[in-house]
Each structure stands twice: as C-alpha cells, then as structure tokens.
Amino acid sequence: xxxxxxxxxxxxxxxxxxxxxxxxxxxxxxxxxxxxxxxxxxxxxxxxxxxxxxxxxxxxxxxxxxxxxxxxxxxxxxxxxxxxxxxxxxxxxxxxxxxxxxxxxxxxxxxxxxxxxxxxxxxxxxxxxxxxxxxxxxxxxxxxxxxxxxxxxxxxxxxxxxxxxxxxxxxxxxxxxxxxxxxxxxxxxxxxxxxxxxxxxxxxxxxxxxxxxxxxxxxxxxxxxxxxxxxxxxxxxxxxxxxxxxxxxxxxxxxxxxxxxxxxxxxxxxxxxxxxxxxxxxxxxxxxxxxxxxxxxxxxxxxxxxxxxxxxxxxxxxxxxxxxxxxxxxxxxxxxxxxxxxxxxxxxxxxxxxxxxxxxxxxxxxxxxxxxxxxxxxxxxxxxxxxxxxxxxxxxxxxxxxxxxxxxxxxxxxxxxxxxxxxxxxxxxxxxxxxxxxxxxxxxxxxxxxxxxxxxxx
Numbered sequence: 306x307x308x309x310x311x312x313x314x315x316x317x318x319x320x321x322x323x324x325x326x327x328x329x330x331x332x333x334x335x336x337x338x339x340x341x342x343x344x345x346x347x348x349x350x351x352x353x354x355x356x357x358x359x360x361x362x363x364x365x366x367x368x369x370x371x372x373x374x375x376x377x378x379x380x381x382x383x384x385x386x387x388x389x390x391x392x393x394x395x396x397x398x399x400x401x402x403x404x405x406x407x408x409x410x411x412x413x414x415x416x417x418x419x420x421x422x423x424x425x426x427x428x429x430x431x432x433x434x435x436x437x438x439x440x441x442x443x444x445x446x447x448x449x450x451x452x453x454x455x456x457x458x459x460x461x462x463x464x465x466x467x468x469x470x471x472x473x474x475x476x477x478x479x480x481x482x483x484x485x486x487x488x489x490x491x492x493x494x495x496x497x498x499x500x501x502x503x504x505x506x507x508x509x510x511x512x513x514x515x516x517x518x519x520x521x522x523x524x525x526x527x528x529x530x531x532x533x534x535x536x537x538x539x540x541x542x543x544x545x546x547x548x549x550x551x552x553x554x555x556x557x558x559x560x561x562x563x564x565x566x567x568x569x570x571x572x573x574x575x576x577x578x579x580x581x582x583x584x585x586x587x588x589x590x591x592x593x594x595x596x597x598x599x600x601x602x603x604x605x606x607x608x609x610x611x612x613x614x615x616x617x618x619x620x621x622x623x624x625x626x627x628x629x630x631x632x633x634x635x636x637x638x639x640x641x642x643x644x645x646x647x648x649x650x651x652x653x654x655x656x657x658x659x660x661x662x663x664x665x666x667x668x669x670x671x672x673x674x675x676x677x678x679x680x681x682x683x684x685x686x687x688x689x690x691x692x693x694x695x696x697x698x699x700x701x702x703x704x705x706x707x708x709x710x711x712x713x714x715x716x717x718x719x720x721x722x723x724x725x726x727x728x729x730x731x732x733x734x735x736x737x738x739x740x741x742x743x744x745x746x747x748x749x750x751x752x753x754x755x756x757x758x759x760x761x762x763x
Contacts, residue, residue: 308425309333311352313343313369314387315361323356323387330418340364344372347379353428354421359388359399367402374403381431381583383424387412393566400572406559415550423553430534431584461486462506462578467496467522468540469515477509477540480567481574493517497525500532507536507577512548512560520551527556534584536577540565601675603653604660612674612682619672619686620736623729630686631693631728634743635663635700637679638721638755647711647718654711655720659704666700682740690728690760697724697758705756721756723747728760 310332312323317338324334335352337343340361346352355373359366366386373379386399389410396407406420462485468474469491478487488505490496493514500508508526512519519539526532538559541549549560559573599611607615616632623630637659644652656679663673663681672684685693701722708717725746727739746761753759 307331307333308353308421308428309335309351310421311335311337311343311346311355313337313340313355313361313366314358315339316358319358326414326417327421330421332421340366340369340372343369344376344379347373347382348376350378352382353432354424355382355384356421357384357386357404359386359390359395367398370399370402370404381428383428385420385424393569397566397568397572400569400576403576405576413546416546419550419553423556423558426556427558427580431580431587462574463488463504464574465490465496465500465505465508466510467491467493467508467514467519468511470511470513473511473513473540476565477570480565480570481509484571485574493519493522497522497529500526500535501529502531505535506581507538507574509538509540509574512539512541512545512552520548520555523552523555523557534581536581538573538577601660604657604675606660606664606681607672607674609674609676612672612676612684615672616684616736616740619684620729620739623686624732628687629689629729630684630739631688631690631726632685632739632743633683633693633697633700634676634725634740634747635681635683635697635722636724636747636751638723638751640679643718643720647716651711651716651718655709655718658709659720659722662703662707663700666703667696682743688728690726693726693728694758694760697726700724701756701758723750723755724758725750726758726760 310327312320312327312334314320314323315338320336324336327334335346337346341364343355343357347355357366357369366388370384370386373382373384380403383405384403385406385408386404387408387410388395391409399407405424408417408420464481464485464487466474466477466481466487466489468477468489474489474491478489481487488499490499510519510522514522523537523539526535526537536558538561539549539552539557541560541562543562552560558577561570561573599607599614601608620630637655640652640655643655660675660681663683667673667683667685670686674682676682683696685696688696701724704720704722709720710717725743725748727742727746729739742761746759749761750757750759
C-alpha cells in the first residue's frame, strides 16, 4: 500500500529526515516549505496525507489545517500535525482545527508509519466512494463536506462505550454526554451483538478490558459487514504503545491516552463522526446514482437497461426450476394524438398514471418496466400463459373503463391500451424469442383494432 505524502515544514533538515523515513516505506513524498504552497498542492489533488508542522512563519500549521478543512475540495484529506508542542491544549487546538492526529517531536518511526498507513486506508476508501459518486453523475461532491451540510444531519451521535471499569466509563460518559447519546456495555460479547444490531455512529473501547482481549473485539467489529465502517476509538494507558500500534494496524480509527482530556476526547470524536457521515453521504449518493441508472425518472418503474440486465436471469431461473415465465408488452393506443392535441405535459401525466395502474395490477415479484416512450413490459415469474392473459386483460380493462384525469382535474381523457403476451415455450427458447413473440402479438392487437389482448405462439 503506497500513497503520496505531503510533508510541510519550514526547516529543510526536518523535511529531509521525514522524507527519508517515509521513502524507506515506499511512500511517494512531496514537500512544501510554506503553508501557501501546501494549500496549492492539496487543492490540485496531488497528495493523500498531509504531515504538517505547526510552527511556521506567515501562516502556522493550525491556520493551514483550518483552511484545508474549510475547503470542500481538500476537506477529505487527512492531516497529521507534527510538532514539538506537547501540551493538551495544543493537541486540542490542532484537533479542533480539523487534524486527524497530533504527533509530538521527536516522532517515533513506528508510530509515524503505523499512523500514516492507517490514515491511507481510510483515505483510499473515501477516494473510492468519491470516484464512484462523481463518475455516475455530477453530484457536487466537493460541496458535501461543507460543515454546514453535514451539520444539517442529526446532531447527537450514538456512541457505544465498551469498558468494564465503572471509574473509567463513568468519566468517559460524563465527557461524551455533553454532545452525544452514550450507551455503556461492559460485556464485550454483548457489545459485539449490540453493535451489529443497532445503529451506532462510533465506538469507544478500553484497551484494558479485564477478561477479554480488546484487540480481538476490534478485529471482530472490523470483520462484520454491519460494523466494518464503524469508527473505533481506543482508550489506552501510557505504557500500551504496542497495543495502540497493533490496533491501528487492525483498522482502529483513533486513540486517546489516559488521563483523558475532555476537550481532546470530544474533538477526536467529532472528527470521526464527521468523517463517518461524509462517507455515508457518499455511499447514499452512489446508491442514488445506481438507482437513477436503472430507473425511469418519469414513472419510477425500472427502465429498459434494468430489463435487459435481469430478463435473462429470470429466464434461466425459470428453466432451472422448471417453472413457467410469461411477459406482457403494453402500448398505449394513439398516444401521439394525445401529445399533439394536449401537449407533452399532459402526455407525461398519462404515462405516469398508466404506470401507477400497471403497478397496481401486478404482483410485487413481477418486473414492471418502461421499455421506452409509451411502451411498457411486465415480466411475470411462475406465471403460465393463461394467467398472464388474465393479468393483461385486467390491465386493459383498468385503462379502458376509467378515464385519465389530467390538468389538475380540468380534463378527462379516454385512453386504451393494446397488449401482447408470450410465455416460455421450451428449453430451446430464449428471452429474445419471448420478447419477439410478445411484440408480434402486440402488433396483431394493434392491427385488429387496438384495445385488445393477444398472444403469439412459437
């Protein structure tokens, strides 16, 4: 796993030292001597992680971090502040500026590389989601990380605390309850089940559970589908460096040492929850993109692309189970005259209402699609030709006997529909042949005077 790491420091010797450490792990290293150069490199999308010195002339690291996190184009880039400052207030200041972590000089090589690798994994996940979202459609993804946008979501996050020492978890709850809803579960086994069953936004796990390996719990949470993306923050003692490094390797998001500083805990939790919600927004937008690709925007039914992708599967399943499969092609009669006389807005109203009536007259397991224009297809698993004809006739009657109300009730239009029905004939049949037979039947219904149901045998 490699990545592009931007090292920002106004001292050349510091840059060279950090560069050597990172290149030894085969990271690509970029450097900047000033905050302004760093901002430009990040905005041009040239780096994955920023290692940022605090004490710099003109613009210090805190200001650089604030600007990175305020810019929707760079807000998703993890920032680690590297500095000689070691007071809790300095850490909190860096975290509140948006930094993911705050490492104190001289930086332990193992701690540095482990933390960078951990953040690279998170960055790669975010990048993949961003790519999927933006390649599907222009979502304005850069605007999605705007704090105002994320702030419109539910403010109180649900935090799971796993700690079996009352003196410890009572302090954690006291700190977190100011901003979040907190559930304490001392038993790790119960905590695992609760995390999988309930909708938590983050977990805080003590690294000092008395009768259970805390890292085992972290590993189990990472292995379950429901909790794989749950942010995990571990609480460690000052002498548990090895455990912290192992936790980061397992995919734990962050850590805090005892004695716990209230402001630092809250700041770290805000960072994790903000990133989680950002990734959730990306996943939702990816799902919306997928749905848009296979859904007809006018009717809400599946579109031809979806039909083309799923008809073959339904066909093979019916053959394998030796079950019947039928389909109906529906075409509104003289639809062009509706558009010509009343306009395309009214035509759209008719199409939408027709889709509603089709959906009302078929089962949930049936596949109803808008094939194009005023033509619709219904695929019916476990349905023979006789039953398919009954369904088609029911649709025809529904359309013919109830005028379409349009123009907000100002007009009623008589509408009819012609339908062609076909069914799976034999093991040598194909989806294309079924579609062709239904299309021929539809053509015959049109030629015979419209407002009819017809079938076409092989």
